[in-house]
Amino acid sequence: MKTGMNDMRRLMRLFRPYRIWVVGGIALGCVVILANVALLALSGWFIAGMALAGLGPQSISYFAPAALIRGLAILRTGARYGERLVTHEATLRFLAELRVWFYERLEPLGPAAMDSWRGGDLLARIRSDIDSLDNFYLRILAPVINALICSIVIVAGLALYDGRVAALDLVALLLAVLVIPLMVQKFAASAGRGLTEIRSALDSAATDTTRGLGELFVLGAFERQRARVLELGERLIAAQRRQMWVGAIGRALSGLVGNLAMWGALVLVIPLVAAGDMPGPQLAMLALWVLASFEAVAPLPMAFAAFGETAAAARRIFEIADATPAVRAPDAAIAKVPACFDLTLTDVSMRYRPESDWALQDFSLSLAEGESVGLVGESGAGKSTLLALVQRFREFQSGEITIGGVDLREISEATLRQTISVVAQRTHLFNASIRDNLLLAKPDASDDELHHALKLAGLEDEISNFPDGLDTLVGEVGTRLSGGQARRVAIARAFLRDARILLLDEPTEGLDADSEARVLEALGKLMQGKTTLLVSHWPRALAFVGRVEKVGHEPLHESRS
Numbered sequence: 001m002k003t004g005m006n007d008m009r010r011l012m013r014l015f016r017p018y019r020i021w022v023v024g025g026i027a028l029g030c031v032v033i034l035a036n037v038a039l040l041a042l043s044g045w046f047i048a049g050m051a052l053a054g055l056g057p058q059s060i061s062y063f064a065p066a067a068l069i070r071g072l073a074i075l076r077t078g079a080r081y082g083e084r085l086v087t088h089e090a091t092l093r094f095l096a097e098l099r100v101w102f103y104e105r106l107e108p109l110g111p112a113a114m115d116s117w118r119g120g121d122l123l124a125r126i127r128s129d130i131d132s133l134d135n136f137y138l139r140i141l142a143p144v145i146n147a148l149i150c151s152i153v154i155v156a157g158l159a160l161y162d163g164r165v166a167a168l169d170l171v172a173l174l175l176a177v178l179v180i181p182l183m184v185q186k187f188a189a190s191a192g193r194g195l196t197e198i199r200s201a202l203d204s205a206a207t208d209t210t211r212g213l214g215e216l217f218v219l220g221a222f223e224r225q226r227a228r229v230l231e232l233g234e235r236l237i238a239a240q241r242r243q244m245w246v247g248a249i250g251r252a253l254s255g256l257v258g259n260l261a262m263w264g265a266l267v268l269v270i271p272l273v274a275a276g277d278m279p280g281p282q283l284a285m286l287a288l289w290v291l292a293s294f295e296a297v298a299p300l301p302m303a304f305a306a307f308g309e310t311a312a313a314a315r316r317i318f319e320i321a322d323a324t325p326a327v328r329a330p331d332a333a334i335a336k337v338p339a340c341f342d343l344t345l346t347d348v349s350m351r352y353r354p355e356s357d358w359a360l361q362d363f364s365l366s367l368a369e370g371e372s373v374g375l376v377g378e379s380g381a382g383k384s385t386l387l388a389l390v391q392r393f394r395e396f397q398s399g400e401i402t403i404g405g406v407d408l409r410e411i412s413e414a415t416l417r418q419t420i421s422v423v424a425q426r427t428h429l430f431n432a433s434i435r436d437n438l439l440l441a442k443p444d445a446s447d448d449e450l451h452h453a454l455k456l457a458g459l460e461d462e463i464s465n466f467p468d469g470l471d472t473l474v475g476e477v478g479t480r481l482s483g484g485q486a487r488r489v490a491i492a493r494a495f496l497r498d499a500r501i502l503l504l505d506e507p508t509e510g511l512d513a514d515s516e517a518r519v520l521e522a523l524g525k526l527m528q529g530k531t532t533l534l535v536s537h538w539p540r541a542l543a544f545v546g547r548v549e550k551v552g553h554e555p556l557h558e559s560r561s
């Protein structure tokens with residue numbers, strides 16, 4: 001609960017830029033509630049007054065009250081419309097900004113973030129957790145503040161007529177504001193937490209299922225996975241049902257308290273009217289006033305029911321926002337730009353966790369600008385780790401890596417990305433056109449440049465034969481392209497970027513001889529004049545580099561020159 005409140009305070013701070021919208025929405029909400037209470041109380045007084053006038057000798061002027069009733073009805077409707085507009089505008093603006101805020105914090109975590117969070121879980125945080133934060137203002141903050149302000153005004157107004165009725169309403173409202181919502185909160189908190197966790201597990205399972213559909217079918221595990229997803233779906237529905245039940249019971253209890261308070265008011269006021277100490281129409285007015293006052297607190301049980309889910313969602317968002325990035329980019333003021341592109345690693349050691357074995361130990365390697373080196377080593381020797389270190393996706397514990405004599409840690413993220421291109425075994429292609437996938441590497445490239453890059457990558461003819469050419473959609477993770485074609489799209493991207501250092505991670509792995517030959521031909525052109533590190537097991541690929549080094553736990557020794 002304490003962390004929940006802290007997270008809520010933090011959320012409130014994020015709302016600061018929209019405070020005008022927030023305050024405006026709350027003010028309009030108060031107008032709606034107070035106009036409604038006034039409308040009901042006045043109508044009660046007016047109808048009772050008219051009825052009594054019909055029965056007895058006294059007359060009643062109905063113009064002013066009738067006009068006031070109409071005015072209040074229009075005010076209530078207009079304010080309700082405005083309130084919905086303003087509160088939703090505030091929420092949507094906030095959510096849009098929150099997504100950007102979240103991405104800005106997620107990005108520096110880099111690929112290392114995937115060690116701690118699964119892809120589906122991250123997706124759930126970005127999508128459903130952020131979405132469920134719309135509860136915060138619409139269903140929690142605004143109703144609670146409205147309830148507080150309006151309850152005070154309503155009870156103070158009642159006190160002008162009758163202190164005992166005001167006291168009764170105050171007690172009943174406190175019951176509805178504090179006791180019932182707290183009871184609801186107690187039951188809803190666990191349901192809310194469960195809801196967020198199950199939703200995330202379901203998102204992860206659904207993402208895994210779609211990604212691994214092929215493997216699931218081949219291994220005959222589809223039915224088991226399907227049953228798991230269905231089970232999570234049912235648990236999600238059960239948790240949602242529980243949360244709704246708790247909220248609904250709270251609402252019903254608060255309605256019951258409201259009705260009992262109205263009856264209580266009648267019991268208190270009837271003797272006064274009977275004794276002639278209070279005009280008759282005030283009986284109906286006060287009773288309806290008390291009944292209407294519960295409109296102010298009616299949304300609170302739902303607000304408290306939503307608290308658990310919203311607090312859990314906020315916790316999950318802040319957990320990522322507060323995570324320490326695996327690497328720190330240097331301050332712009334001290335960032336340096338390498339003047340040339342030789343690459344040196346000196347006694348570099350890295351382990352993924354303090355308690356783990358070294359993934360790379362005392363590794364040294366030196367490449368002159370334009371030189372190409374092949375890296376070999378048994379599985380788990382640390383070759384991919386080494387490439388990750390050069391790309392600055394991970395921090396290393398000791399040693400030094402320099403580009404053009406500049407410590408890697410002093411090079412800005414932007415400069416580093418411009419300096420290094422990567423072609424890997426797994427090329428991520430987005431479910432978009434070939435053009436869009438290429439433009440990622442150079443957003444302002446003309447069609448001529450794209451065609452030239454494809455030509456250099458040996459893909460131009462095949463793309464021209466597609467009916468839609470550059471506009472051909474590559475399908476989910478590039479499924480409409482062959483493995484070799486996807487690899488050559490990555491090479492075309494590298495041609496477009498024209499970075500001076502090239503990292504090739506098993507670029508021919510899994511290709512047949514024909515595809516391998518085409519990829520290698522393209523790579524041969526790409527490597528021209530570039531400082532290149534090539535990780536590969538394949539002699540045909542290694543034939544393209546100047547020398548080969550072995551990566552292993554023992555200190556470096558040269559295996560072939």
Ligand SMILES: Nc1ncnc2c1ncn2[C@@H]1O[C@H](COP(=O)(O)OP(=O)(O)OP(=O)(O)O)[C@@H](O)[C@H]1O
Pocket residue numbers: 115352353358359377378379380381382383384385386
């Ligand atoms: N994200 C990670 N978290 C923890 N340990 C890791 C992680 N990635 C790799 N390792 C460990 O670091 C060591 C080196 O792994 P790395 O992937 O760099 O080897 P590799 O030489 O590229 O192997 P392969 O040829 O099989 O790809 C291995 O012991 C591996 O288990």
